[in-house]
Amino acid sequence: MSKVKTALGRVGGSLGRHKKALIAAVLILAVAVAGLWYFRMRRPALPAEAQGGSYVRTVTLQKGNLDDSISASGTVESSDVSNVTTDLKYTVKTVNVQVGDMVEAGDVICILDTESLEKSIEKAKEALADSMAQAEKTYQKAQESLAEAQTKTSEAKTDMDEAQSAKDDAWSAYDSACSKVSSFQTEADDAAARQENALSALNDAMAVTAQKQTAYNDAYGAWKTESDRQLAADYEPAEGDAEKLAGLQTAMNNAQAQLDAANEAQTKAQESYDQTSLQAQEKQKALSDAQSTVGLTGLQTAYQQAQAAYEQAQTAYDQAVKNQETAQETCDDALESYNKSGESDELADLQEQLEQCTLTAETSGKVTAVNATVGSMIEGAAATIQNTESLKVAITIPEYDIESVKVGMTARITSDVTDKEVNGTLSQISPTATGGGSSSSSFAAEVTVDDADSGLLIGTNAKVEIILSTTEDVFTVPLDAIGENEAGESVIYVQTGEENGEPVFEEMAVTVGEENDYYAQISGAELEEGLVVRASANADEATEELDMGTMMPGEMSGMAPAEEGGMQGSVVIAAPADGGGGGRGGMAGGPAMGG
Template sequence: MNKNKVKSLVKKYKKGIIAIGLIIAIGGGIILIKLNGNSTSELNSIGDYVRTVSLEKSSIYDSIAVNGKIESAEVTSVTSALAEKIKTVNVKVGDLVKKGDIIAVLDDTSIKKEIENKKQEISSERQRLKSSYDKAVNSLNTAKSNKAISLAEQDKLVGIAKQNLDSANNELETYKESFQSEESKYNTMLGAIREKKEAYDKSVSTRDNLYNIWINAGGKTDSKEYEEYKKSQEDLTLKEAELEQAKGLYDYDRITESYNSAFEKYNGKLTSKQNAQNEYDSAVSTRAKTINSDDSEIATLNENIKEIDTQIQKLDKNDELKALEEKLTKTVLKAESDGKITELKATVGSMTEGVIATIQSMDKLIITVNIPEYDITKVTVGMKAKISSDSLADKIEGELVRISPTASQAENNSGFSADIAVSNSKGLFIGAKAKAEIIISSKENVFVVPLDAVSGEGEESKISIKNETGEFKEVKVTTGMKNDYYIEVSGDQLKEGVEVKANINLEEMDINNMEPVINGGF
């Protein structure tokens, strides 16, 4: 309130005021004026009276004032994609609901019928698969039993073949010594007659060669070649006689016969051993093939059993049945959040279509505001705010949580839309108007005075404080942060409780017999 308003107020009540108190609020200070006199008293000059404030440590902040509307920060919709009739509606507009509360129930008759049909279909398929599973298990057990029998038979055949092989080996090894003895005798005998045998063989070769020469020369008996041939024949006869004599001396015929008999017998045993070895190898190979065949059959049956079991397991997690059961749960429409029903489109008997109900949280509120373009560079998300509304006794705290990245194109509402979250929603109502001061900056625990209490600027800034004698004297101060109403001051002579002249000029007011009582503060 400026001094012109004060003068107007005083003039209005200049007459007819008897023994009442006039309270005038000016800026951050209060003048309590006691009016004395009777009904004929008139208000006289108050030019000698001033408004003061008492210095106290306080806070000061710079802010942007915005207006807005209270809205819910959490709005959820109860919807249904099912084309079913509504069977029951459990709420009405204005009801408070909790998350999970049933809003409406749809007719589930057709869905339950589909579920029953699907379960019967699954049951039939389960019985078929169970029968196939049991058959496969029986076949597997039979295959395992057959494998055991076959394995025993093959092991027996391999065992017999191994015995035969071992017997042939033993016979061969046992006879080997006798054969080697005969062989040694035979070789010794051959060694003894070797010289005679070599001479005989050489004589045979010579005779055969000379015979060929004689024949090639014409074969005449009176030729030189014939004479040479006759001499070689005579020499051969001599060498043959010498060889026969040596054979007789070393018992050649008997030793040779004995050796040949031993050699034939040894070869027979060697052949028997080789045949036994072949039979053993064949038995081992047959056993391996038989086992592999049995194992392959068992593995195939195991895979069949696993596949059937997998199909049975899938029946327990049948996607179609799962979808139908999930569809059934969606016939019960529930609230997805706490809040108040602000819109309801459901009526019993009607078909579901889109949004059934709208729920707005009453605990999570925001103030939607518009920040002017000239102030947008001053604000950032996270700044604190002070919120007031006609329904609130005191201001409450808030926080700037959203600023639109683009300006509004509306002619009557240019600027940037923003949301201020409310810390305590008690006493606020959705749709009501509210005001907010977005705190740009602030200082705590500093001295602040009204702007008009400071004279001068910069280093010449001064305020008037009351001394012990009741007089005002000017002192220099250092000014700091200020807003539209107050300014921060500091100085050596400032202390709490000091009265500071607010510098309101009241000399035009003319009030008699006034007794002022001054209180200062913010």
């Protein structure tokens, strides 16, 4: 009973991790039962004595690899897919490929009808030619204006240089004349300075005289007033009047003396001024005579006129330079416009469209879809090209297995379209899950096909087994084949012979090593290849009743009846030695199974 619980526990654990695998197994079993029922209904009836018997399921022990793996299913896709597309709204003129064709990058897929586009290009070229001609005329005119401005600038420069030379000559003559009369000029200037000083001294003396005159008038007024008072008829002498009048007389006399001195000083200042004025006039006349002798006034006038002429010539030159700069800018703009007149965004766009009207393959591969029809515009992709030599399998990995896998793991790929097992590599795992909620979520992943000639076809279903770990060159048996004896040892049951037509099994102690969901590694001193091991440690579970009525004629070959004349005993059926062992989603590598 404990062995049954152990087996059920193993199955339960497997079911917990592999609900999808269980569902697939149930579906396969249902199909098998239905097929068996169909054949049973269709088969010829067998004799009654041949409609009974039983057999024991066994496995033949052999060394192999024990893989721990995760299984998934998906769709074969190309790793290199390109679509031939266009945004142009022109109808298709020719289609050069069909589905199944092999193309190289750059091969023409289809060509659009460009008749109306080519007419538009011709019109755009004509408009461009007119624009270029007009721009050329404008540029030529600007060049002529620039040449004329350059000539005027050159002429103005010549005029200015000549005016500069004339001014320099006039200055030289004037400066020479000035040098000749410089001594007369110095004497005239000195005489004028002395005259100025004398005038200043005269003005000062006159100011002093006026001041002294005022002081005398005040003193005389005071004396006269006191004198008239004392001379009046009603005067009554008083003590001190005589002294007062005498004091006023003295003050008046002193003021008169100061006034006389000031008048004398003023007279001398006047005489000095008159003398210096005469000298200044004489020196000025001498200067004038000298200047007249050398023609200084005429030379000065000539220089001033030359200076004015130079300034006028310089102004004319500056204006000519500005006019030339303006003409140069106009010419540069005209040249730029002329150069740009050969460019047309419209024409460039139309020519680019013309090039794009020939749709080519961007990558090499097989044409898997064509959506281009002559006479119709292309909607979506004109063609799809897939590299059939570079394949991958798109799968999903359940959330409970995602922690066990990583990019770079080895994978085995099988498909109904090929009999061979194809090598692959887990190349991509999505970082985010899909699904969830009431159901388990999963992660999208990709397995790259490593074999060059895999035989896989794009769009077909494939099964993928991702190898988590591998234990090599070991004996493996089904988990159910391992039991436990009373001593607590792990044992298997090896066929040692037959008795009364039925196989005889004896237990053999083993050591259990690595295991996966279906198989376990065993080791022991007595183990050797070729031993026949009961598929289940429980003899009842390993024995299957064989209803011959459900078998088709010819299906009885390979069965050894327990008793001659009927199927009353056990029958041992040897399974093909194609390997056992397996992973979480299936079996790969291991012992051959009988029954």
